[in-house]
Amino acid sequence: MIRAMPPLRIAIDAMGGDYGPRATVPGTALALAQRPDASATLYGKRHLIDVELSRLPSTLHHVRDRIDFIEAGDRLPVDMTPSRLLRDAPSGSLHACLAALRADEAQACVSAEHTGAIMALARRDVGMLANVARPAISAAIPTISQRPCYMLDLGANVDVRAEHLVDFAFMGAAMVRLVDSIQLPRVGLLNVGTESSKGERRVREADALLRAHERSHFEYVGYVEGDALFTGNTDVAVCDGMVGNVALKSSEGLARMLGTRLSGEFQTGWYARLVGWLATPVLRRFMQELNPVRYNGASFLGLKATVVKSHGSAQAEGFAYAVRRAVDEATMKLPERLMP
Amino acid sequence: MIRAMPPLRIAIDAMGGDYGPRATVPGTALALAQRPDASATLYGKRHLIDVELSRLPSTLHHVRDRIDFIEAGDRLPVDMTPSRLLRDAPSGSLHACLAALRADEAQACVSAEHTGAIMALARRDVGMLANVARPAISAAIPTISQRPCYMLDLGANVDVRAEHLVDFAFMGAAMVRLVDSIQLPRVGLLNVGTESSKGERRVREADALLRAHERSHFEYVGYVEGDALFTGNTDVAVCDGMVGNVALKSSEGLARMLGTRLSGEFQTGWYARLVGWLATPVLRRFMQELNPVRYNGASFLGLKATVVKSHGSAQAEGFAYAVRRAVDEATMKLPERLMP
Numbered sequence: 001m002i003r004a005m006p007p008l009r010i011a012i013d014a015m016g017g018d019y020g021p022r023a024t025v026p027g028t029a030l031a032l033a034q035r036p037d038a039s040a041t042l043y044g045k046r047h048l049i050d051v052e053l054s055r056l057p058s059t060l061h062h063v064r065d066r067i068d069f070i071e072a073g074d075r076l077p078v079d080m081t082p083s084r085l086l087r088d089a090p091s092g093s094l095h096a097c098l099a100a101l102r103a104d105e106a107q108a109c110v111s112a113e114h115t116g117a118i119m120a121l122a123r124r125d126v127g128m129l130a131n132v133a134r135p136a137i138s139a140a141i142p143t144i145s146q147r148p149c150y151m152l153d154l155g156a157n158v159d160v161r162a163e164h165l166v167d168f169a170f171m172g173a174a175m176v177r178l179v180d181s182i183q184l185p186r187v188g189l190l191n192v193g194t195e196s197s198k199g200e201r202r203v204r205e206a207d208a209l210l211r212a213h214e215r216s217h218f219e220y221v222g223y224v225e226g227d228a229l230f231t232g233n234t235d236v237a238v239c240d241g242m243v244g245n246v247a248l249k250s251s252e253g254l255a256r257m258l259g260t261r262l263s264g265e266f267q268t269g270w271y272a273r274l275v276g277w278l279a280t281p282v283l284r285r286f287m288q289e290l291n292p293v294r295y296n297g298a299s300f301l302g303l304k305a306t307v308v309k310s311h312g313s314a315q316a317e318g319f320a321y322a323v324r325r326a327v328d329e330a331t332m333k334l335p336e337r338l339m340p
Numbered sequence: 341m342i343r344a345m346p347p348l349r350i351a352i353d354a355m356g357g358d359y360g361p362r363a364t365v366p367g368t369a370l371a372l373a374q375r376p377d378a379s380a381t382l383y384g385k386r387h388l389i390d391v392e393l394s395r396l397p398s399t400l401h402h403v404r405d406r407i408d409f410i411e412a413g414d415r416l417p418v419d420m421t422p423s424r425l426l427r428d429a430p431s432g433s434l435h436a437c438l439a440a441l442r443a444d445e446a447q448a449c450v451s452a453e454h455t456g457a458i459m460a461l462a463r464r465d466v467g468m469l470a471n472v473a474r475p476a477i478s479a480a481i482p483t484i485s486q487r488p489c490y491m492l493d494l495g496a497n498v499d500v501r502a503e504h505l506v507d508f509a510f511m512g513a514a515m516v517r518l519v520d521s522i523q524l525p526r527v528g529l530l531n532v533g534t535e536s537s538k539g540e541r542r543v544r545e546a547d548a549l550l551r552a553h554e555r556s557h558f559e560y561v562g563y564v565e566g567d568a569l570f571t572g573n574t575d576v577a578v579c580d581g582m583v584g585n586v587a588l589k590s591s592e593g594l595a596r597m598l599g600t601r602l603s604g605e606f607q608t609g610w611y612a613r614l615v616g617w618l619a620t621p622v623l624r625r626f627m628q629e630l631n632p633v634r635y636n637g638a639s640f641l642g643l644k645a646t647v648v649k650s651h652g653s654a655q656a657e658g659f660a661y662a663v664r665r666a667v668d669e670a671t672m673k674l675p676e677r678l679m680p
Contacts, residue, residue, distance in 0.1 A: 081537055116533070144597045155532045158540040192495045192585040193456070197421055200498040200582055226586040227593030239586065242540055245532040246566040246583050247590045253567030254591050257484045258598060265626045266619075275619045282612045286605045 008037055009106045010326050011097035014044035015075040017112025017312050017319070021045075024112065025052035027310075027319025031327065032063040034320075038327045041106060043072040043096040072096035076113055082120035094118065098125035101305045108306035108330035110297075110322050118309050119156055119300060127304045131339045134164045135302030137241070137309070138172055139248070140295040145232025148295060150176055152238060155245035156300070162205035165189065165238055169210055171301040171338050172236035173218035178332040179325075182235055184217075188224030190239035190247075198223065206238075217340070259287055297322035299329060301338060306330045348377055349446045350666050351437035354384035355415040357452025357652050357659070361385075364452065365392035367650075367659025371667065372403040374660075378667045381446060383412040383436040412436035416453055422460035434458065438465040441645045448646035448670035450637075450662050458649050459496055459640060467644045471679045474504045475642030477581070477649070478512055479588070480635040485572025488635060490516055492578060495585035496640070502545035505529065505578055509550055511641040511678050512576035513558035518672040519665075522575055524557075528564030530579035530587075538563065546578075557680070599627055637662035639669060641678060646670045 014024045021044060028040050042049050049069060056064070073092040080089060089095075094113050100106040102125055111118050115137065128135060138152035152172050157164060169187050176185040189207055191199040196207070203223075210220045221234065226247060228234045239247070262283070266276025276283070296318035300307040306329040310322035329335075354364045361384060368380045382389050389409060396404070413432040420429060429435075434453050440446040442465055449466075451458050455477060468475060478492035492512050497504060509527050516525040529547055531539040536547070543563075550560045561574065566587060568574045579587070602623070606616025616623070636658035640647040646669040650662035669675075 081535060083537070142597075144600055158532060158543075190586055192498060192582055195421060197423070203498075203582075226589030226591070227596070229590050230593040230597040242532055242543075243583050243586050246530055246579065247586050249566030250569050250587045251566075251590055251594045253570040254594055255598070256567070257482075257570040258595070260484055262602075262626055265622050272622045275615065275622060279606075279615045279619055282605050282615060286602055 008039065008108075008327060008330055010038060010040045010323060010330070011100045011106035011109040012040050012042045012323070013075075013094045013097045013109065013111035013113065014042040014049055015072075015093040017075075017310060017314065019315060020075065021048045021052045023315050023319045025049055026056060026060070026316035027314070028067065028323055029056050029060040029063050030316060030320035031323035032066050033060055035324060035327045037331070039066040039068070040323070041068040041070055041100065043070050043100070044093045045074060046071055070096065070100075076117055078114075080117070082116045085117050086120055086124060094121060095125070098122055101126050101307070108308065108326040110308045110310060110319075110326045112310040112312050112314060112319065112322075114312070115155060115298070115309055118307060122300060122303050122307050126307065129302055129304055129335065129338065132167055132171070132302035134160060134167065135300055136168045136171060137298050137300055138175065139298040141229055141248075141251070142295070143230050143232035147182070147232055147235065149229050149232070149234050150236050151229060151244050151248065152236070152301065153241040153244050154248055154298060155241040157241040160202065160240045162202045162209060165202065165206035165240065166209045166213070167302075167339075168238045169206075169218075169220070169236065170340060172238060174338050175299065175301060175329070175334060176235050177217060178334055178337060179328050184219050185235040186221045186233065187218045187236040187238065188221045188228060188234040190226065190228075190237050190243060191223035192225070194223045194225065196223075202240075295321060297325035299325065303335065305335055348379065348448075348667060348670055350378060350380045350663060350670070351440045351446035351449040352380050352382045352663070353415075353434045353437045353449065353451035353453065354382040354389055355412075355433040357415075357650060357654065359655060360415065361388045361392045363655045363659045365389055366396060366400070366656035367654070368407065368663055369396050369400040369403050370656060370660035371663035372406050373400055375664060375667045377671070379406040379408070380663070381408040381410055381440065383410050383440070384433045385414060386411055410436065410440075416457050418454075420457070422456045425457050426460055426464060434461060435465070438462055441466050441647070448648065448666040450648045450650060450659075450666045452650040452652050452654060452659065452662075454652070455495060455638070455649055458647065462640060462643050462647050466647065469642055469644055469675065469678065472507055472511070472642040474500060474507065475640055476508045476511060477638050477640055478515065479638040481569055481588075481591070482635070483570050483572035487522070487572055487575065489569050489572070489574050490576050491569060491584050491588065492576070492641065493581040493584050494588055494638060495581040497581040500542065500580045502542045502549060505542065505546035505580065506549045506553070507642075507679075508578045509546075509558075509560070509576065510680060512578060514678050514680075515639065515641060515669070515674060516575050517557060518674055518677060519668050524559050525575040526561050526573065527558045527576040527578065528561045528568060528574040530566065530568075530577050530583060531563040532565070534563045534565065536563075542580075602627075635661060635665075637665035639665065643675060645675055
């Protein structure tokens with residue numbers, strides 16, 4: 001029997017991340033259940049992947065015929081610098097995914113490997129768009145409104161120039177417009193204040209460039225401060241990778257601390273313990289939203305094909321979010337429509 | 341009758357901040373009640389200050405004889421850029437405080453004016469230490485442990501060089517050692533990762549300088565990432581003003597968002613509302629710790645005398661914290677002991 005395969009195929013690095021196939025296999029199945037037009041190929045070790053496929057709940061059995069498997073290497077050695085990875089890493093499951101992407105056997109790749117590893121190998125094996133000088137990493141942050149805020153860059157670049165920040169603004173706006181269907185994304189430039197005289201030279205230069213630029217596809221709202229990430233008034237927050245990385249990781253650290261403290265408050269004294277027990281369902285809902293402080297799935301923008309990174313500690317549901325993101329970006333052909 | 345005045349005098353900008361004398365007058369009194377060796381002079385409008393002095397609760401009457409008053413201008417015009425402030429601002433209560441500091445009529449100053457305004461006027465009227473190239477702003481952030489983490493710079497400097505970051509490390513370490521009595525502060529350099537190859541050039545250069553430097557007064561722990569701000573493993577986190585400012589303000593924004601969301605969770609459905617009502621005292625305690633995400637009182641390091649900024653939205657208790665910080669820094673003669 002010849003099966004008509006759906007047109008979109010996602011290459012899944014099944015071995016990456018803290019949980020490997022235990023997260024990536026059910027996560028992929030979950031995502032395919034929600035994206036009926038997509039299919040996936042799992043790259044990795046057969047004996048580990050087969051176990052997880054056989055464990056899929058019956059509610060997910062219907063997606064099995066959209067999941068293929070290709071034997072590949074293991075996850076990458078941990079603690080290898082990107083330069084050593086490029087030089088002498090054994091070929092792992094991520095390599096196989098990127099090779100499939102390069103050969104157009106898949107239209108997107110999802111991996112839970114380390115950011116630096118994915119970026120280094122993807123730049124080499126998939127390549128960069130000709131009109132983008134620097135790739136950027138973007139992730140969505142929950143805000144007080146229904147709409148998330150996408151921050152970029154989150155650490156692909158340090159030592160950037162004004163023109164790179166302008167590129168990030170265009171790439172972030174294109175992504176939000178195409179993938180999240182926001183017609184006129186509001187794009188802000190992160191700075192130490194909102195007055196025009198403030199900030200680093202490169203930020204002020206980027207501001208001038210953005211103001212001078214033709215921008216029918218997004219609204220440039222000027223400088224925004226760090227708290228704007230969470231107010232819901234900015235769809236895309238642009239900064240260099242150092243600022244974005246520190247802001248994201250400090251927010252994650254703060255959320256963890258507040259979670260621990262909140263639990264602690266409900267353990268001081270018998271009354272607090274009793275109320276904490278009664279409040280368990282409410283607090284659990286709150287904690288789930290809170291940690292980590294982002295939607296799972298960071299997009300690597302500027303590559304010739306869609307590559308999405310899952311958080312290393314993501315379990316099946318988190319990994320599914322990253323896979324859905326990859327499907328949505330590939331469906332919209334984001335890479336080729338990223339720059340004007 | 342001749343009153344023997346205590347030796348240490350703090351110049352209080354009574355008019356600054358969102359609440360003016362309503363916060364600064366009771367805040368000063370509260371702080372003096374906890375610092376019996378200090379006295380204060382309130383600078384501002386007599387009719388407004390007198391009202392607040394007369395409203396002090398009887399428990400604070402005993403500090404009245406340590407509070408003096410000098411008639412001065414009002415708070416600074418809002419929304420004036422630092423350069424315009426230097427050129428043509430009317431002389432306000434902050435000017436009078438800084439003049440007193442310069443004339444050695446006071447040993448420290450506390451103001452709730454905007455950071456840029458305080459920094460610009462203080463640099464001109466108080467002056468910089470000869471051996472510090474750039475002043476820095478530092479504030480304490482609560483961590484999961486009992487010890488706070490001091491982050492600097494929070495926005496006094498953008499476009500800094502490696503040597504400036506090294507200065508910040510020395511200044512932060514001296515402050516923590518002298519004012520907070522931590523014998524060997526652990527000083528980290530904020531970066532996008534902990535591997536030695538990571539980060540901006542200036543950060544890598546600062547790392548090399550710090551490793552090479554004689555440092556008997558603090559322990560240099562190398563690179564730290566954003567989440568280290570809240571783990572309690574770092575006493576001083578060093579970064580440029582852009583990174584520090586965005587990290588602090590994004591943390592404040594996140595804390596506000598989580599507070600709002602937590603309240604929201606306790607309002608969805610009758611059960612959550614009931615439990616929320618029962619949990620009010622526990623939640624209130626948590627919220628108080630949470631917002632703002634720092635101890636009130638930012639220290640301006642590198643000036644010839646102690647200047648502490650209170651949050652503009654601080655009420656009496658918050659302002660008291662800033663005044664106590666100023667007393668402690670002046671008591672330790674921090675400015676003259678800041679650099680090795």
